[in-house]
Amino acid sequence: MEIHFWGATRTVTGSMHEVRHGNRRILLDCGLFQGRRSEARERNCCFPFSPGTVDRVVLSHAHIDHSGNLPNLVKQGFDGPIHATAATQDLCRSMLMDSAHLQERDAEYLMRRRDRRKRVVDNYEEPIVEPLYTQEDARKTLALLQDLPMNGTMDLGEGLRAETVEAGHMLGSVSMVLSDDKTRIGFSGDIGRKNLPIIRDPQQMLPCDYLIMESTYGDRLHQDEGSVLDKLADIVNRTAARGGKIIVPSFAVGRTQQLVLLLNQLVMAKRIPSIPIFVDSPLAVNVTDTFRKYSNLFDAETARMLSEDAEGDVFGFSRLRYIRDVEDSKALNHLRGPMLIISASGMCEAGRVVHHLRNAITEPRNTVLLTGFQAENTLGRKILDKWPEVPIFGEMFRLRAEVAKINELSGHADQRELIEWLRPIAGGLKKIFLVHGEARQQAAFKIVVEATYDVEVVVPSRGDAFKAV
Numbered sequence: 001m002e003i004h005f006w007g008a009t010r011t012v013t014g015s016m017h018e019v020r021h022g023n024r025r026i027l028l029d030c031g032l033f034q035g036r037r038s039e040a041r042e043r044n045c046c047f048p049f050s051p052g053t054v055d056r057v058v059l060s061h062a063h064i065d066h067s068g069n070l071p072n073l074v075k076q077g078f079d080g081p082i083h084a085t086a087a088t089q090d091l092c093r094s095m096l097m098d099s100a101h102l103q104e105r106d107a108e109y110l111m112r113r114r115d116r117r118k119r120v121v122d123n124y125e126e127p128i129v130e131p132l133y134t135q136e137d138a139r140k141t142l143a144l145l146q147d148l149p150m151n152g153t154m155d156l157g158e159g160l161r162a163e164t165v166e167a168g169h170m171l172g173s174v175s176m177v178l179s180d181d182k183t184r185i186g187f188s189g190d191i192g193r194k195n196l197p198i199i200r201d202p203q204q205m206l207p208c209d210y211l212i213m214e215s216t217y218g219d220r221l222h223q224d225e226g227s228v229l230d231k232l233a234d235i236v237n238r239t240a241a242r243g244g245k246i247i248v249p250s251f252a253v254g255r256t257q258q259l260v261l262l263l264n265q266l267v268m269a270k271r272i273p274s275i276p277i278f279v280d281s282p283l284a285v286n287v288t289d290t291f292r293k294y295s296n297l298f299d300a301e302t303a304r305m306l307s308e309d310a311e312g313d314v315f316g317f318s319r320l321r322y323i324r325d326v327e328d329s330k331a332l333n334h335l336r337g338p339m340l341i342i343s344a345s346g347m348c349e350a351g352r353v354v355h356h357l358r359n360a361i362t363e364p365r366n367t368v369l370l371t372g373f374q375a376e377n378t379l380g381r382k383i384l385d386k387w388p389e390v391p392i393f394g395e396m397f398r399l400r401a402e403v404a405k406i407n408e409l410s411g412h413a414d415q416r417e418l419i420e421w422l423r424p425i426a427g428g429l430k431k432i433f434l435v436h437g438e439a440r441q442q443a444a445f446k447i448v449v450e451a452t453y454d455v456e457v458v459v460p461s462r463g464d465a466f467k468a469v
C-alpha cells in the first residue's frame with residue numbers, strides 16, 4: 001500500500017489523505033481548507049488528482065475541515081461510495097447543505113463587488129466567480145453516503161478492510177485502521193478527550209504498522225483551570241453585572257450543544273442570572289436535532305441528565321431560544337440588556353456571528369467568549385491575540401470588548417493525552433506521520449514522541465508519498 005498526503009499537512013484544516021491499495025484509490029476525509037480567502041479558494045478548487053479516479057472515501061467525522069470539500073469532489077467527477085457512521089451521515093446532511101449555501105452566498109458577494117468595481121473603474125477586469133459548489137452538488141454527495149460501523153469492521157473489497165473505534169472527538173467520530181493481509185494503516189481522525197460533555201471517551205486505538213496522526217495540540221497542555229462550569233458562570237455573571245452582551249462564536253456542531261448543556265446546568269443550579277440565551281444558527285438548530293436522535297451515543301452523565309430532565313430534552317430550557325429565521329437574527333441587534341448569543345462560525349470567519357461581533361466588539365461592557373481552536377489568519381485568532389483593531393467585512397473596528405476564552409471544551413487531546421493515546425500501540429508502529437497541526441506544534445510533538453517511544457516520526461508536506469509495506 002501507499003500513503004499520499006494531500007491536505008492538513010503542516011496546517012490544521014483541509015484533511016485529506018489517500019491510501020493506494022493495488023490500483024485502487026481510497027480517500028481518508030475530504031475536508032475544506034480554511035484560511036486566507038484567495039489561498040483557500042485555490043486550494044479547495046483544485047484537486048491534485050482527478051476526482052473521477054478515486055474509488056471510495058472513508059470519513060473520520062463530520063467536521064467541515066474533514067468533510068466539507070466532498071461536494072466539490074463529486075462536482076468534479078467522483079461517484080463512488082462515501083463511508084461514514086450513521087451519526088456522521090446525519091450531521092453531514094445538515095452541514096454540507098449549509099456549507100453549499102455559504103459557498104453560494106460567498107460567490108454572490110464577490111460578484112456584487114466585481115460589478116460595483118466595474119461600474120466605477122474603466123476597463124475593470126475580474127473573472128466571473130462561481131461558487132466552489134452548490135446545494136445541488138451537496139445533494140448529489142449525500143446520495144453517495146454509505147454505512148461505516150462505529151466500533152466494528154467492514155469489508156472494502158479486494159482484500160481491504162476498515163476497522164473503527166470511537167474517537168471521542170464529536171458525535172459519530174471514529175479512528176480507523178485500513179488493512180490487507182500484510183499491512184495495517186491507522187488514521188487517528190481527530191483524537192478526543194476524556195470527560196468532555198455529551199460524548200463518550202476515546203476508545204483504545206487498534207494496533208497498526210503505520211499511523212496517520214493528528215497533532216493539533218502537539219506542543220500544548222490543556223490547563224486545569226478549575227471546572228469549566230465555574231469559569232463559564234464567572235464570565236456570564238461579570239458581563240451581566242455590567243449590562244453587557246456575551247457573544248460566543250461557536251462551531252454549530254458539537255461545541256454549541258456542549259455550551260447549551262453547560263448553561264442548562266448553570267440555570268438549573270441558579271448559578272447565573274436569568275438572562276436570555278440565544279442559539280442563533282439554523283445549522284445549530286438542525287444539528288441539535290441530530291444530537292437528540294443519537295442519545296444512545298451520549299456519555300453516562302448526559303444520559304443521566306436526560307433521564308432526569310422533566311421535558312426529556314437536555315438541549316432545551318425556558319430562557320433558551322433557537323433562532324432559525326434571519327429576520328429574528330437581525331432583531332437581536334436591537335435588544336438591550338445582558339444576553340448571551342451563541343452563533344457560528346467558531347473561528348468567526350463566516351456566518352451570523354460576524355454580524356454580532358460587528359455590533360458588540362467596540363463596547364467595553366460586552367464579552368467575546370472564544371471556546372475553540374482559532375487557526376492562523378482567522379478573525380477569531382485576531383480577536384484572541386487582542387489586536388487593537390480587527391477587520392470585519394473589510395472595515396477596521398476597535399476591539400474594546402472583553403476577550404475571554406474557555407479551553408476546557410477543546411475536542412482535541414493535548415500533548416500528554418496524545419502521548420497516552422499512543423501508548424497501547426506505540427510498540428508495534430513502524431512510522432508515525434503527523435498531520436492536522438501547525439508546523440511548530442508538530443516539530444515539538446515529534447521530539448516528545450521520539451523521546452518517549454522507539455518509533456520514527458515524519459512530518460509530511462503536501463504531495464509527499466510513502467510506501468507502507
Ligand SMILES: [Zn+2]
Nearest residue numbers: 061063169190
Ligand atoms: Zn474535528
